[in-house]
Amino acid sequence: MTHAPLPEIPAVKPFVETHELTKIYGPLRALDGCTLSVGKGEVFGLLGPNGAGKTTLLRLLLGFLQPSAGHATIAGLDCRRQSVAVRRQVAYLPAEAALFPQMRGREVLRFFAEIRGNTIDASLTIAERLELDLKRSVGFMSTGMKQKLALAATLGADVPMYILDEPTANLDPSVRSSVLALVAEARDRGATVMFSSHVLAEVEEVCQRVVILRSGQLVHTQVLQELRSQHRILAWLNGPLPPVPHELSRDDCRVSQQGDLATIESDGDLQPLLGWLASLPLRDIRIEPVGLRTIYERFHRSEPATAITPSPEASDAHKPLEYEALR
Numbered sequence: 001m002t003h004a005p006l007p008e009i010p011a012v013k014p015f016v017e018t019h020e021l022t023k024i025y026g027p028l029r030a031l032d033g034c035t036l037s038v039g040k041g042e043v044f045g046l047l048g049p050n051g052a053g054k055t056t057l058l059r060l061l062l063g064f065l066q067p068s069a070g071h072a073t074i075a076g077l078d079c080r081r082q083s084v085a086v087r088r089q090v091a092y093l094p095a096e097a098a099l100f101p102q103m104r105g106r107e108v109l110r111f112f113a114e115i116r117g118n119t120i121d122a123s124l125t126i127a128e129r130l131e132l133d134l135k136r137s138v139g140f141m142s143t144g145m146k147q148k149l150a151l152a153a154t155l156g157a158d159v160p161m162y163i164l165d166e167p168t169a170n171l172d173p174s175v176r177s178s179v180l181a182l183v184a185e186a187r188d189r190g191a192t193v194m195f196s197s198h199v200l201a202e203v204e205e206v207c208q209r210v211v212i213l214r215s216g217q218l219v220h221t222q223v224l225q226e227l228r229s230q231h232r233i234l235a236w237l238n239g240p241l242p243p244v245p246h247e248l249s250r251d252d253c254r255v256s257q258q259g260d261l262a263t264i265e266s267d268g269d270l271q272p273l274l275g276w277l278a279s280l281p282l283r284d285i286r287i288e289p290v291g292l293r294t295i296y297e298r299f300h301r302s303e304p305a306t307a308i309t310p311s312p313e314a315s316d317a318h319k320p321l322e323y324e325a326l327r
């Protein structure tokens with residue numbers, strides 16, 4: 001998979017800041033000491049399995065939930081004490097948008113536009129791009145159609161920030177691409193976007209940075225541009241892999257071996273490593289980008305990523321691992 005280069009992460013004052021943000025439900029720490037910042041004009045992704053705390057974080061930012069500890073600001077406004085002012089800055093797409101079943105699509109868009117004092121035009125344009133029939137009543141729309149309607153209402157708002165909870169859920173692949181294009185356009189006009197998703201490929205395509213959540217804790221932050229320079233070499237050898245020569249093994253060079261398969265992950269120049277590997281009794285070799293999936297699996301799979309790599313004998317062995325929805 002090839003990607004268009006992502007814009008640099010803007011070096012400006014953060015638009016969103018959280019400090020030790022925590023939400024506790026009885027014995028459960030749904031969000032546990034989350035500290036992060038999101039720059040103005042950045043597209044920022046939240047990843048994590050079901051129940052990891054993504055929605056909790058987003059709802060705390062909007063002031064729909066009160067934190068048990070810690071605090072958060074958006075545009076310098078306190079998300080708890082100034083939540084009404086925060087919501088003027090932010091358009092929010094909830095994971096399950098509650099829309100009025102008796103209204104037609106167009107009426108819903110007008111309703112949300114009027115609340116914000118916006119015209120309906122931008123929402124209509126988005127609805128058209130998503131090929132949504134606005135004459136249909138919400139009650140007669142499919143799940144995907146309702147999602148498109150909620151997206152048109154949200155992304156059509158004239159605000160500096162969009163918070164999107166699983167924006168592409170229930171959408172077919174071509175509509176997903178349109179939604180990602182809309183997110184990229186919001187970014188290009190300077191808006192800040194935070195969104196959660198379970199689809200690594202789309203996060204990888206449009207986000208500049210992602211965080212991975214596990215059981216309410218922020219366990220990893222990844223700059224996507226850095227990931228693009230990282231590669232994984234899979235080498236099937238007739239014999240054990242000798243130690244990597246000192247001059248080739250850097251701190252960021254991860255080596256593992258399982259049976260006849262040696263895996264080397266590196267973010268540097270591959271040529272010296274490949275030259276060295278060529279001098280070994282190689283049976284087969286494959287090079288692939290490290291990708292977000294590999295990073296994600298470091299935190300959310302018990303076995304190492306290499307353990308799921310098919311051997312070259314497998315029929316589709318030379319097909320790069322595809323990124324896929326994680327649920």
Ligand SMILES: Nc1ncnc2c1ncn2[C@@H]1O[C@H](COP(=O)(O)OP(=O)(O)OP(=O)(O)O)[C@@H](O)[C@H]1O
Nearest residue numbers: 025028030048049050051052053054055056057095
């Ligand atoms: N009102 C509540 N009372 C008790 N527990 C809650 C409440 N809301 C959420 N939780 C719990 O908090 C944890 C985090 O939930 P959250 O909805 O933030 O996860 P998520 O990462 O958004 O999951 P998903 O990917 O399924 O949407 C879960 O264990 C959930 O059951």
